[in-house]
Amino acid sequence: MQTNENDFEMKVNIKVVPPGPKGKKIVEEDTEYLATSSKSLPIVAKRGRGVYIQDVDENVYIDFAAGIGVNNMGHIHPYITEKVQEQLFKLWHFAGTDFYYQEQVDAAKAISSVTPGKFKKKVFFTNSGTESVEAAIKFAKVATRKQEFISFIGAFHGRSQGSLSMTASKGIQKKYLFPSMPGVEHVPFPNPYRNIFGIDGYEHPQELTNAALDFIEKYTLKMYMPPENVAAFVVEPIQGEGGYIVPPMDFHKKLRKLADDNNMLVVMDEVQAGFGRTGKFFASEHFGVEPQIITLAKAIANGLPMGAVVVDSKLDFPELGLHSNTYGGNLLASVASKATIEAMKKEGAVENAAKRGKHLRQRLEELKERYDVIGDVRGIGLMQAIDFVKDRRTKEPAVKLRNDVEYKGFQNGIILLGTGESAIRLIPPLIITDEQIDEGVECLEKAIKQSL
Template sequence: MLQTSALRRPGLEPGKSDPVGTAERPEKLTLVKALGSYVWDDQGRRYIDCTSQAWSNNLGANDPRVIEAAIAQIRQITHARPNFNSVPLLALSAKLREIAPGALHQVGYCLHGSLATEMAMKLAFKNRPEAKNLIVLQDGYHGRSLATLAASWPHPDNPFLPIQPRFARAPRPDTYRPRKGLTPEQDAALCLDLIDDMIGKGLDGPVAAVMMEPIQGNGGHNEFPRSFYTGLRDLCDRHGILLIWDEIQSGFGRLGTMWASDYYGVVPDILTFGKGVGGGFPLAGILADERLTWFDEGEDALTFGHFPVSLAAALATVNAIQSDKLCDRAREHGDYATLRLREMQARRRLIGDVRCPGLMVAIELVTDRTTKEPARREAQEVYRRGLAKGVLFGESRYAGLGNLIKIKPPLDIAREDLAKALDVLDEVLGDIEGGRP
């Protein structure tokens, strides 16, 4: 079996940067196998995967239906330039139109979420040619390409700033830390008023769109009061501005509905998707309102954007999510996990907040529940100790975050595996709080 040491380059001191990049860092696991909710490393150790590999395996890893669909497509045609249609392209597009919210019946494809976000931004400006601005929310995250990194919450010591576009960042409500003296609902109303003022008199030129994640993933797993979702939709309509929802993390059953749009009862003008659609194969894209003007030839063409193997795998994935009723499974598992975590919160002082819905679950760890000081070191210990006990928890280390633990396994995880993962979490939190090694 392949050994991790065989992949490491000699002569690197701990903490020193590797000129070939991050791929060979010794602290990284080397994964060699995945099936369902499990992954195995090169030492033969098995882990319950509560990360779904970057929240992408909504359907468990290496599902036979997806693998067979990909293999069958490989035998037919593996590449078609975007000038042509292919059978999986037409079939998946029909399926996505069938399950799309509202009238989001125009479909565009690419191979990762950052480009899907860029596609959405391009379409917004094409349909609002007089506009000069695009608004994003504070703490939002939309990718790591040049454009989307600029659209995300500020990258620390950003070396790419001179060649990045500019975005207007609007305040967002915080249900755990609302502004001083305000309830979460009042905070949401204040933010809507501030965004209204920003559009009306705070920017130099018209606005093409407001872009947001319905639940902010990398920026803190932040959900908003429902009044904020409907209020922002109304505000965009009043100003003639497009609303873009980044559903790259929340789509395809993660919240217990096919889309966050279904869960919150708000239909955006453009919706981005990715991650969970491909069953482990790279695919992303957008759904756009049928009333919007689509791209002209050459405005959004990618050589491998219509990768037939990924399209075939995605069709099998979406069909499996429907046939296996994984939206229902996500809702049921999420209710169970949330109940367990709230019970845990009553006993574990490190748990400051429990966040859901569906199987988009996270806890925020704090050193003090009154001051809500982030417990970053303790969260890293939860990850490390969970790993030693056979559970991969999600975490947020980017840009100084680090006190969130995320529990986002495949939607079809067995209940006993989800229960075991939560048992491990409870155990390691108790050990950390008790000062046990």
């Protein structure tokens, strides 16, 4: 029995084939009044609790998208909600880049305490991932007095003009938008499943790493981007929009050495992989590296708009006014961020992600055994993906099948998102249980069967 208008039974329950009549009406109004963006599924959310979402037609879904990796502690987390409500009646905004307040300092302390690296750090707050990358570009340029950057094929770093220049995951993201920021080159990312080197990266990971780094040394840096011009590599520890590509475990450490040897920095984009998603607070920890610059957003405040750049204090801007914004470090977002970190520690969310990630991986591997259309299962922790293929031997992407599974999953009660050309990402909140994972995988399997 419902005791609150925001309560609902937390299990998958499809009462009417979605989108239902109320949902369709809102989708039509959205199409009329909102500019075209990147909508994927016609789910019209009404309320959420934990790992579940209820739509306007009273359907209940299990959320394996988590607001694109944002709601790591689930929807309407009680502790985070309590702390934000307390702040709500004190003060909302006071321009933390121009003035001072304790809440922003507390958030910066909390974030610095969990980011990798024993060196002293400083934090610059933003409102999103793309803004974090824009700020990181400035930090790198000012610190090195160099202007060029190297990013990776398959990368996603945002859609504003500077960060867009680093992005190379989908052509549509750059269509009609030339020119973006000059001085950026893309090099091959060591993708173990599909790569230009013809190497089976799962069987020969070191060989793949060496091939990727040799390409950078022998061609990129030697022939057309001299290190004297390059400020930094900009790289994701695990590629997100590029398909949830996990590089060989020695790659990032060797990339950092290459950067150090050439007086270059490494900007590690942890926007999607950070905040416990992979079973460690930051994905870069799996690879044994301590980035000089880390970009953050998404799960940093569990749903309130916020991003940040964490830098080695030696790279701080040398004078006032080189960079700023209006809303960065907003009071509500700062409180939410600190509360998110506290809740994650208190409830063992990172450890849970590691444990539940193993269970999720096992269930996905079982699906791969049963369905030849799944060519690859990959990921770390609760950052997993399945890649659909027409033929396992050729690895030809099955794009339409992936899209069908995503939509059928929605109709069967699981919220999924595509990634890369033919993969689906599975990124539920870190508070998920094994039983809820099983519930979600059952919905996913129904969708696969209906799509074949």
